[in-house]
Amino acid sequence: MAGMSDSSSPDTLGAAHLPLRDVVATELRRLILSGELAPGERLIEDRLAQQMGVSRNPVREAIRVLSAEGFIEVTARRGTFVASMSAVEAMNLFEVRLALEPLGARLAARSATPEQLGQLAEILDRARVATDAGNLDSLAELNTEFHSQVFQLSANSYLIGMAVPMVKRAQWLFRHSAANRAPHSWTEHQDLIEAIQAGDEELAESEARHHVLAARASFLRLG
Amino acid sequence: MAGMSDSSSPDTLGAAHLPLRDVVATELRRLILSGELAPGERLIEDRLAQQMGVSRNPVREAIRVLSAEGFIEVTARRGTFVASMSAVEAMNLFEVRLALEPLGARLAARSATPEQLGQLAEILDRARVATDAGNLDSLAELNTEFHSQVFQLSANSYLIGMAVPMVKRAQWLFRHSAANRAPHSWTEHQDLIEAIQAGDEELAESEARHHVLAARASFLRLG
DNA sequence: GGGGCTAACTCTGCATACAATGGCCGGCAT
DNA sequence: ATGCCGGCCATTGTATGCAGAGTTAGCCCC
Numbered sequence A, B: 001m002a003g004m005s006d007s008s009s010p011d012t013l014g015a016a017h018l019p020l021r022d023v024v025a026t027e028l029r030r031l032i033l034s035g036e037l038a039p040g041e042r043l044i045e046d047r048l049a050q051q052m053g054v055s056r057n058p059v060r061e062a063i064r065v066l067s068a069e070g071f072i073e074v075t076a077r078r079g080t081f082v083a084s085m086s087a088v089e090a091m092n093l094f095e096v097r098l099a100l101e102p103l104g105a106r107l108a109a110r111s112a113t114p115e116q117l118g119q120l121a122e123i124l125d126r127a128r129v130a131t132d133a134g135n136l137d138s139l140a141e142l143n144t145e146f147h148s149q150v151f152q153l154s155a156n157s158y159l160i161g162m163a164v165p166m167v168k169r170a171q172w173l174f175r176h177s178a179a180n181r182a183p184h185s186w187t188e189h190q191d192l193i194e195a196i197q198a199g200d201e202e203l204a205e206s207e208a209r210h211h212v213l214a215a216r217a218s219f220l221r222l223g
Numbered sequence C: 001g002g003g004g005c006t007a008a009c010t011c012t013g014c015a016t017a018c019a020a021t022g023g024c025c026g027g028c029a030t
Numbered sequence D: 001a002t003g004c005c006g007g008c009c010a011t012t013g014t015a016t017g018c019a020g021a022g023t024t025a026g027c028c029c030c
Helices: A020-033 A045-052 A056-069 A087-111 A114-133 A136-154 A157-177 A182-197 A201-222 B020-033 B045-052 B056-069 B087-111 B114-133 B136-153 B157-177 B182-197 B201-222
Strands: A072-075 A079-082 B072-075 B079-082
Touching: A020 A045, A020 A056, A020 A157, A045 A056, A056 A072, A056 A157, A056 B056, A087 A136, A087 A157, A087 A182, A087 A201, A087 B087, A087 B157, A114 A136, A114 A182, A136 A157, A136 A182, A157 A201, A157 B087, A157 B157, A182 A201, B020 B045, B020 B056, B020 B157, B045 B056, B056 B072, B056 B157, B087 B136, B087 B157, B087 B182, B087 B201, B114 B136, B114 B182, B136 B157, B136 B182, B157 B201, B182 B201
Parallel strands: none
Antiparallel strands: A072 A079, B072 B079
């Protein structure tokens, strides 16, 4: 996805700016994930375009992308709305996570490189700092980053393409459902890292499953 | 836009006609799945627009969708190309199928309605006809339909959204890798239907896993 | 007072027009 | 020849304009 990093942008010199559609898509994702755009809220192309200082065209293209990712719902000729998530849909999401996160963890354990593991550990460090500072917003984003990074380690690009938006949807879910269960979560992450680091596929898969189950249980209690 | 509307639209109450972006997206998918657009081939917006008799705008929006679905690859300012699939990427796809198809089958066994089961059976019937007629193209599409329908039965909309494009990618893979292993495949499908019909979640999951494993093995032999 | 008709407005869908970037080709110097 | 430089062309990126679907509100008629 064009959205993130491009830490390795091999593009031309300097100026090479991202297409506006990507800027808009990223911004829309942020607005939705941060809650500034409420679930069910209608998105008016023209208004968004003016707010972001672009024409409607990049906005429309971004809308197609966000729609494919599940962040918004489009009804032909009737408008686009920020996706909402019913309890049923949340369970649906957990069901899929329960299938994909253990797979991602297993593959990560199989093929992670030391460098990548370092990045994972670094996220964990930043999470500790954020925890101490009580910065919950930051923690939510780090949580997303952590899970995305695990999928990156899987080295399965098809899985990555599916899972990264899924992880973001999950982040959105937590933001809207209730507080985050920060403390538990990160010790589980620690366990997962160790399993991946050890290259223990079975254990990594099991830890990931356990983690998602715990997240679901937590969601159910709060829901 | 010349008037081609009359073909399918009752014209009575509003709507009725699909947005061109959807028409274009569907057509592009077909062209790619059928092989009329070869992997790696470059897609020129203007050319596509003219061929389909529309402006570039619907084409561009369709491109965003297809890109999100993984059928094409877009590099900013350098063009869009029909996605190709290396052996590694094919294995990646199978890995994800191996996670999602058993899940879909399990959920289908849990919540399928008789009506839906009828539709599944009907696909199987059509497949028998196509098999007798030796119509391989038809069989490939029916295969896709079958797997998509199983996911539909799962009643998990999030899963459906992910899995349906995945199934189409898999169809594309078979078309490009080698002939389809029609005979085996459909007895496996029969077994899967029976498990779903019986509401046996464990068995359905197991049958689905077995089916995907067999497909992968077949692919590996031919690859 | 209520049900529908209609007119006006809003917004989406599509097309056309314009800008800017990247690739290509030929010329020039080395 | 080889390699760099500069302009041209093909193609993508972005903006604007226009037509028609959808919605809403007021009006008429019952």
